[in-house]
Amino acid sequence: xxxxxxxxxxxxxxxxxPGGRIATACQVPEQSxxxxxxxxxxxxxxxxxxxxxxxxxxxxxxLATLQCAKMPFLMQVEKAKMRSFVxxxxxxVVEASLLHEGSGYAVVKASISVxxxxxxxxxxxxxxxPFPNDTLQAAMLETARRIGLPEEFLPKxxxxxx
Amino acid sequence: xxxxxxxxAGIISDTCDIEPDKITPDSHAINDLGIDSLDFLDVxxxxxxxxxxxxxxxxxxxxxxxxxxTTDEYFVLKNLCANIDKLVAAKV
Numbered sequence: 001x002x003x004x005x006x007x008x009x010x011x012x013x014x015x016x017x018p019g020g021r022i023a024t025a026c027q028v029p030e031q032s033x034x035x036x037x038x039x040x041x042x043x044x045x046x047x048x049x050x051x052x053x054x055x056x057x058x059x060x061x062x063l064a065t066l067q068c069a070k071m072p073f074l075m076q077v078e079k080a081k082m083r084s085f086v087x088x089x090x091x092x093v094v095e096a097s098l099l100h101e102g103s104g105y106a107v108v109k110a111s112i113s114v115x116x117x118x119x120x121x122x123x124x125x126x127x128x129x130p131f132p133n134d135t136l137q138a139a140m141l142e143t144a145r146r147i148g149l150p151e152e153f154l155p156k157x158x159x160x161x162x
Numbered sequence: 163x164x165x166x167x168x169x170x171a172g173i174i175s176d177t178c179d180i181e182p183d184k185i186t187p188d189s190h191a192i193n194d195l196g197i198d199s200l201d202f203l204d205v206x207x208x209x210x211x212x213x214x215x216x217x218x219x220x221x222x223x224x225x226x227x228x229x230x231x232t233t234d235e236y237f238v239l240k241n242l243c244a245n246i247d248k249l250v251a252a253k254v
Binding site: 075076100101102103104105107125127 | 200203204206207210211216217218219220221223
């Protein structure tokens with residue numbers, strides 16, 4: 001995880017598009033400027049970044065489902081619960097399942113676990129729209145390769161490094 | 163069994179916190195009831211779930227933007243319900 005760049009996902013560890021499920025691994029860094037302010041002398045992963053981590057994980061499930069043809073933007077977070085503190089150095093297992101793929105929107109249920117214990121969960125809703133520009137789409141495809149999205153879920157005709 | 167309109171009106175009332183007596187078959191979801199896009203996302207999700215359908219919102223938006231129909235076709239509740247009934251019938 002590179003918190004200050006909003007790079008929350010280290011890698012996709014499981015992906016079952018027909019079954020509507022995904023899992024990702026995210027290593028909370030030992031040090032980050034984020035922890036200098038949150039909180040001084042008592043570093044705790046901000047809840048909003050845990051929500052962002054779940055949103056990105058679910059977002060990759062939506063992207064894979066649509067073969068990266070459209071972009072899911074976070075629109076709504078429901079029933080978010082921060083059950084335990086997450087601290088520097090912890091390894092997060094993030095899971096998301098697709099509750100509904102609507103027309104122009106999608107809904108997932110997501111959770112984060114540390115050492116088998118659920119620490120955060122929420123229902124997350126996205127507006128799903130065409131990519132607003134080529135720059136964002138190219139950046140997303142580059143990230144897809146970095147985190148290990150299988151090639152079959154990239155747009156047809158997309159080649160590695162294109 | 164509740165009618166399509168009763169179900170949809172109930173969803174709108176619950177989701178958007180609108181008094182049931184302010185909702186009529188002739189209400190326009192946006193112009194009369196003031197439902198914004200975020201609330202409409204909730205309504206759409208609830209309708210999709212309740213009826214087991216996928217309302218083609220993107221196609222409807224394209225139709226409106228292309229001038230083929232007015233928003234009344236999809237946002238006046240009696241028309242919305244007629245469209246839902248068509249989608250439900252098409253499932254079978």
